[in-house]
Amino acid sequence: MTAPRPHRLPPPLFTARSRAAWLVAAVLALVVASFLSLDLHLAAFLSGEALAGMGRFLGEFFPPDLSPAFVRKVAEGAWETLAMSALGTALAAVLGVALALPASRLHRGRGLARLFLNALRSVPELVWASMLLISAGLGPFAGTLALAIHTSGVLGRLFAEAIENAPPGPGAALRAQGAGTVRVFLYATLPLVLPQLMSYTLYRWENNIRAAAVLGVVGAGGLGQLLMFHMGLFQMDKTATVLAAMLVLVALVDAASFGLRRALTR
Structure with a gap:
């Protein structure tokens, strides 16, 4: 009959040798320093006067403007927003690949290529659109190009990591037969990583909407242009309708993207 093993106590939550503990302590210190350095007026924000003013402001949104003419205008804006996001994401997927x-x-000049991708995605879409308005003018064309440029930097980096993590066996077999880099990518690497690339693209489409x-x-x-126009004129009933259209559009795109990503992973 064997003797029972002695019970071992769980390790302490914080030890001087634990890197994770030191990392958590550093993050907590950073959070505390952030609160101390920012001029946060929490007392004024939660005061009765501020809450009453917020309630009056929210009350101006109701009832929303549901007149047929304005709803038709909002629907056209929603379609324009959807088209901008879809076309911008499609162009970014091609550029990203x-x-x-x-x-x-797999390539020697990857440092320069990654630097270029970093430059594309480090500039926000809003800044790209502001610069492109000079050449493309007002309208959805500048917005579509801004989405495509920024998203191509994001997808290019994600696609590069997917290609690097692809199993090397099929590509090595084709190279042994004398196939070039393009054929190895098209016939060996791309079929392996295509579901992952599609999943990344659909996820970015959710963000781009x-x-x-x-x-x-x-x-x-x-819809953004309609929102800024009517909010600038303090037409809160029309602003509420535009905001509701944004919520519905985002929910529909999220649901469609989620369903497509689940279908790709089966």
């Missing part, structure tokens, strides 16, 4: 190949570790709505701030068309 083209930029992912030189940015992967929100970004396309915001781009209207600088006159890039869609």
Whole structure:
């Protein structure tokens, strides 16, 4: 009959040798320092006067403007926003694949390619749209290009990592037969990573539908332009209708993207 094993106590939550503990302590210290350095007026924000003013402001949104003419105008803006996000994401996916190949570790010049991808995605869509308005003019064209440029930097980096993590066996077999880099990618690497690339693209489409709505701030068309116009005129009933259309559009795109991503992973 064997003797029972002695019970071992769980390790302490914080030890001097635990890197995770030191990391958590550093993050907590950073959070505390952030609160101390920011001029946060929490007492004024939660005061009765501030809450009453917020309640009056929210009351101006009701009832929303549901007149047929304005609903038709909002529907056209929603379609414009949806088209901007879909076309911008499609262009970004094509550019992302083209930029992912030189940015992967399979190529020697990946440092320069990754630097270019970093430059594309480090500039927000709103800034790209502001610069493109000079050449493309007001309207959805500048917004579509802004989404495509920024998203191509994001997808290019994600696609490059997917290509790097692809199993090397099929590609090595084709290279042994004398196939070039393009054929190896098309016939060996791409079929393996295509579901992952599609999943990344659909996820970015979800983000771009929100970004396309915001781009209207600088006159890039869609629901965002309607929102800024009517909010600037303090027409809160019309603003409420535009906000409701944004919520419905985002919910529909999220549901469609989620369903497509689940279908790809089966």
